[in-house]
Amino acid sequence: MLKAVLNRIRRALGLAVVEPGARDADTGRGDGAGAESQDVEDDAEVDGFNPFPEPVVIEFRDVIDLHSIPPRLVKTVVEDYIEEAHRRGVRQVRIIHGKGIGVQRETVRSILARSKFVVVFQDAPAEAGGWGATIARLR
Numbered sequence: 001m002l003k004a005v006l007n008r009i010r011r012a013l014g015l016a017v018v019e020p021g022a023r024d025a026d027t028g029r030g031d032g033a034g035a036e037s038q039d040v041e042d043d044a045e046v047d048g049f050n051p052f053p054e055p056v057v058i059e060f061r062d063v064i065d066l067h068s069i070p071p072r073l074v075k076t077v078v079e080d081y082i083e084e085a086h087r088r089g090v091r092q093v094r095i096i097h098g099k100g101i102g103v104q105r106e107t108v109r110s111i112l113a114r115s116k117f118v119v120v121f122q123d124a125p126a127e128a129g130g131w132g133a134t135i136a137r138l139r
Contacts, residue, residue, distance in 0.1 A: 086117040099132040
């Protein structure tokens, strides 16, 4: 069952999945024995609660949505994101923090105010999130 779930995840991510009966790239055998023994080794190392044992690389974009980031990690994520945007030569980013009661917004803005890479920041236009997102211009 776990193997089937992992294979579905691998397919969704575009990773190679060796089906039973397929030729194994290492052994050249058509019985899938090499792939099966490799899967057994992989399963031994896989944390049953973590379907992504390898790091997942996410494409860098000029917008980041903090809704899925745990509050305790927001400071680190925003600092790293701003630094990476600056390194890549991005001149403007949009940080979606949500409207709520404003705690996340103030956290983001205090980070931006201290950042040496940020020139100015402001609420996003209404069509880009309004006061639920902040636009920051970078050096």
